[in-house]
Amino acid sequence: MATRARTTSTAAATTPILRARNLHRILGTGDAASHILHGVELAIEPHSYVAIVGASGSGKSTLLYLLGGLDRPSQGDYDPNDRYVPFDPPSRVFIDGRDTTELDDVELALLRNARIGFVFQFHYLLKEFTAQENVALPMLKRGHVSRSEALDRAAHLLDRLQLGGKLKRRANRLSGGEQQRVAIARALANEPAVILADEPTGNLDKHNSERVAEVFHELAAAGQTIVMVTHDPAFARRARRIITMEDGRIMADDRPPDGAASSQVGPQPNLPDANPRALS
Numbered sequence: 001m002a003t004r005a006r007t008t009s010t011a012a013a014t015t016p017i018l019r020a021r022n023l024h025r026i027l028g029t030g031d032a033a034s035h036i037l038h039g040v041e042l043a044i045e046p047h048s049y050v051a052i053v054g055a056s057g058s059g060k061s062t063l064l065y066l067l068g069g070l071d072r073p074s075q076g077d078y079d080p081n082d083r084y085v086p087f088d089p090p091s092r093v094f095i096d097g098r099d100t101t102e103l104d105d106v107e108l109a110l111l112r113n114a115r116i117g118f119v120f121q122f123h124y125l126l127k128e129f130t131a132q133e134n135v136a137l138p139m140l141k142r143g144h145v146s147r148s149e150a151l152d153r154a155a156h157l158l159d160r161l162q163l164g165g166k167l168k169r170r171a172n173r174l175s176g177g178e179q180q181r182v183a184i185a186r187a188l189a190n191e192p193a194v195i196l197a198d199e200p201t202g203n204l205d206k207h208n209s210e211r212v213a214e215v216f217h218e219l220a221a222a223g224q225t226i227v228m229v230t231h232d233p234a235f236a237r238r239a240r241r242i243i244t245m246e247d248g249r250i251m252a253d254d255r256p257p258d259g260a261a262s263s264q265v266g267p268q269p270n271l272p273d274a275n276p277r278a279l280s
């Protein structure tokens with residue numbers, strides 16, 4: 001199968017921030033076991049803005065959590081004779097080029113906290129804490145900054161998300177849209193290499209959805225790598241790459257801005273040609 005020529009330029013090859021290789025996930029055991037992801041191949045390059053779309057149950061969240069190290073790949077399955085057969089090549093997720101299967105749970109959590117910011121459909125803010133404290137928390141947990149530095153930086157992030165006037169407001173006294181923007185600020189707290197967002201507008205009205213879409217657009221324009229799952233076609237179209245999932249497989253991988261990349265997916269190139277976008 002023809003793939004685009006591997007780049008052999010002397011420029012340093014870009015290590016994808018996230019990479020899935022022959023990614024499988026089986027959930028449940030015995031007769032209830034269900035094969036959710038079937039050998040997904042995916043590389044997320046720095047500064048990319050990716051939307052993952054597909055019907056409910058197609059494996060989008062499962063993929064996102066695996067990419068983010070919140071879950072671990074399955075390594076094999078039972079054949080019809082009940083013999084365990086390891087996947088070949090091995091099912092792997094790489095974060096910053098590091099094979100996560102070589103990390104224990106503590107090491108994986110440290111890598112995740114340092115490199116990945118999560119935004120979920122439900123924001124999971126600490127209700128009794130202020131917006132500013134919620135955003136400062138991941139920085140304090142990581143322990144690289146003092147409390148006052150963390151609070152200062154939290155204020156700065158909230159200001160960037162136009163919540164500068166609500167720093168001291170308790171999370172449960174913010175509107176749904178404001179709470180989701182606090183959650184985005186929290187995800188940015190440790191300057192993550194990538195934001196992973198699972199239906200970040202799924203619980204918001206139209207107006208607030210548009211605001212969140214605008215925030216993502218601005219973050220992406222500033223160079224933030226984002227991978228988001230969304231059901232909202234208008235939101236997805238703003239991404240620079242749209243991955244369509246179906247029954248645990250990637251069915252299409254489109255890069256619409258250049259108008260060239262629409263494709264049905266056969267065997268995928270491991271590393272799509274780097275397509276760095278100028279950052280202002």
Ligand SMILES: Nc1ncnc2c1ncn2[C@@H]1O[C@H](COP(=O)(O)OP(=O)(O)O)[C@@H](O)[C@H]1O
Pocket residue numbers: 027028034036054055056057058059060061062063
């Ligand atoms: N713990 C589980 N045990 C068995 N099946 C599960 C479990 N969690 C999710 N699934 C199934 O995995 C499939 C994919 O789920 P998910 O990744 O959440 O899909 P999506 O995010 O695209 O809606 C669904 O069919 C779902 O029912």
Ligand SMILES: [Mg+2]
Pocket residue numbers: 060061062198
């Ligand atoms: Mg989901």
